[in-house]
Amino acid sequence: MRAGAAIRAAALAAVLLALSPPLWAQDLASQPEGTIAVTPDARTDAAISDRIETILSGLDGFADVTVDVDAGIVTLGGTVLDGAAQERLDRLVARVDGVVEIENQVHETTDLGARLTPVAQRFRDRMAQMVGFLPLLGVALLTALLIGWIGNRIARMRRPWDRIAANPFIAEILRTAIRLGFCVAAVVVALDILGATALLGTFLGAAGIIGIALGFAVRDTVENFIASVMLSLRQPFRPNDLIEIDGIMGRVIRLNSRATTLLSLDGNDIRIPNAMVFKAVITNYTRHPQRRFTFDLSVAGGTDLAAVRDLGLKTLQALDFVLPAPEPAVWIDEIGKSGIVMRFTGWVTQQGAEFNKARGEAIRAVRDTLEAAGYGPPEPTYRVRLEEPPAEASQPPLSPAAAEPVIDEDTTPDIAPDAAFERMVEAGKQEGERNLLSEHAPQE
Numbered sequence: 109m110r111a112g113a114a115i116r117a118a119a120l121a122a123v124l125l126a127l128s129p130p131l132w133a134q135d136l137a138s139q140p141e142g143t144i145a146v147t148p149d150a151r152t153d154a155a156i157s158d159r160i161e162t163i164l165s166g167l168d169g170f171a172d173v174t175v176d177v178d179a180g181i182v183t184l185g186g187t188v189l190d191g192a193a194q195e196r197l198d199r200l201v202a203r204v205d206g207v208v209e210i211e212n213q214v215h216e217t218t219d220l221g222a223r224l225t226p227v228a229q230r231f232r233d234r235m236a237q238m239v240g241f242l243p244l245l246g247v248a249l250l251t252a253l254l255i256g257w258i259g260n261r262i263a264r265m266r267r268p269w270d271r272i273a274a275n276p277f278i279a280e281i282l283r284t285a286i287r288l289g290f291c292v293a294a295v296v297v298a299l300d301i302l303g304a305t306a307l308l309g310t311f312l313g314a315a316g317i318i319g320i321a322l323g324f325a326v327r328d329t330v331e332n333f334i335a336s337v338m339l340s341l342r343q344p345f346r347p348n349d350l351i352e353i354d355g356i357m358g359r360v361i362r363l364n365s366r367a368t369t370l371l372s373l374d375g376n377d378i379r380i381p382n383a384m385v386f387k388a389v390i391t392n393y394t395r396h397p398q399r400r401f402t403f404d405l406s407v408a409g410g411t412d413l414a415a416v417r418d419l420g421l422k423t424l425q426a427l428d429f430v431l432p433a434p435e436p437a438v439w440i441d442e443i444g445k446s447g448i449v450m451r452f453t454g455w456v457t458q459q460g461a462e463f464n465k466a467r468g469e470a471i472r473a474v475r476d477t478l479e480a481a482g483y484g485p486p487e488p489t490y491r492v493r494l495e496e497p498p499a500e501a502s503q504p505p506l507s508p509a510a511a512e513p514v515i516d517e518d519t520t521p522d523i524a525p526d527a528a529f530e531r532m533v534e535a536g537k538q539e540g541e542r543n544l545l546s547e548h549a550p551q552e
Contacts, residue, residue: 367382407450431456
């Protein structure tokens with residue numbers, strides 16, 4: 109009975125063993141994912157060595173690597189091309205099942221031929237890739253050139269931009285902006301065809317950084333350029349206008365992208381940066397044809413001031429170049445210790461007349477008339493004590509009714525503009541850069 113029970117138990121155990129999965133299969137199923145499995149009969153040092161050599165033989169760059177395994181410790185020797193191959197070798201060997209430790213004694217090779225061979229191979233591969241890439245590169249290049257040509261043709265059209273822009277300078281800026289926009293579009297399309305749009309972000313980022321750096325470096329130049337754009341739009345003065353900017357007076361010759369050039373009344377060129385001109389107070393003496401002149405004359409303290417006023421006003425009205433409207437005027441400006449200051453004003457037109465000459469001629473005429481009537485300037489005062497009165501009294505001045513303006517009707521005063529100076533102004537307009545001022549542009 110005992111023998112029969114033992115036989116039945118042994119038979120049952122054999123059946124269960126046959127139906128259950130083998131232990132080595134369970135071990136393989138429990139291995140972590142990502143390892144290189146080794147069959148149960150290869151868990152020896154020789155099997156591990158064979159497995160590693162088999163793996164390395166199928167890869168490039170590990171032909172000179174030797175493998176030695178002792179109790180699961182793998183010792184690697186030989187040479188590889190570079191440090192990256194050493195790191196890759198460690199990762200491959202570590203994935204082999206049964207490896208306990210790795211002793212990596214591999215060194216980088218110093219053989220010139222071995223190191224240049226991969227370089228030559230990569231060069232041949234890149235050349236073959238470039239040759240295959242040439243048709244696509246040609247299509248991208250032709251597309252970019254076509255877009256650039258279209259932009260240039262649009263920018264060269266005169267009529268639409270001249271109508272939109274206030275002057276030729278602004279029209280040229282619009283044309284440049286159109287060309288630049290089409291160039292950027294050409295680059296974007298070409299990179300999109302080549303599948304290299306990622307380079308566009310890098311290019312624009314680098315361009316932005318360079319632009320900021322250049323902006324700080326040429327800040328004054330940029331400021332002058334922007335001021336020139338604003339001045340060309342506003343047109344506060346025209347060529348040959350007589351203007352004054354912060355105490356600097358002269359006739360306008362030209363306005364370029366950097367500075368405004370004036371010709372002083374002494375014949376000197378004056379270049380004022382446009383940024384300064386844009387922010388300065390500008391006095392334009394030529395904007396209105398009519399301009400008033402002013403001068404002062406002194407008379408003695410005991411003079412009939414009403415008679416001097418009437419005679420001076422009559423003299424100014426008798427001058428041909430003095431305009432009847434607005435009317436000339438005379439008034440008492442100041443009473444001093446030695447005399448009384450009378451102020452005389454009149455209006456002249458600057459069209460065909462030189463203002464300073466007209467003013468000087470008016471001063472001469474009024475002074476001669478007053479002196480002829482006995483209203484001369486005050487004499488120096490001396491305190492003298494006399495024992496006897498003078499034998500004859502001085503002749504009293506003429507009455508205002510008897511006094512007449514002293515004007516030589518046979519002589520025409522020369523108040524015409526200086527022809528030589530006008531030629532200097534015209535010659536200055538022809539020199540240097542193109543003038544941004546336009547005679548036909550709207551003026552503020």
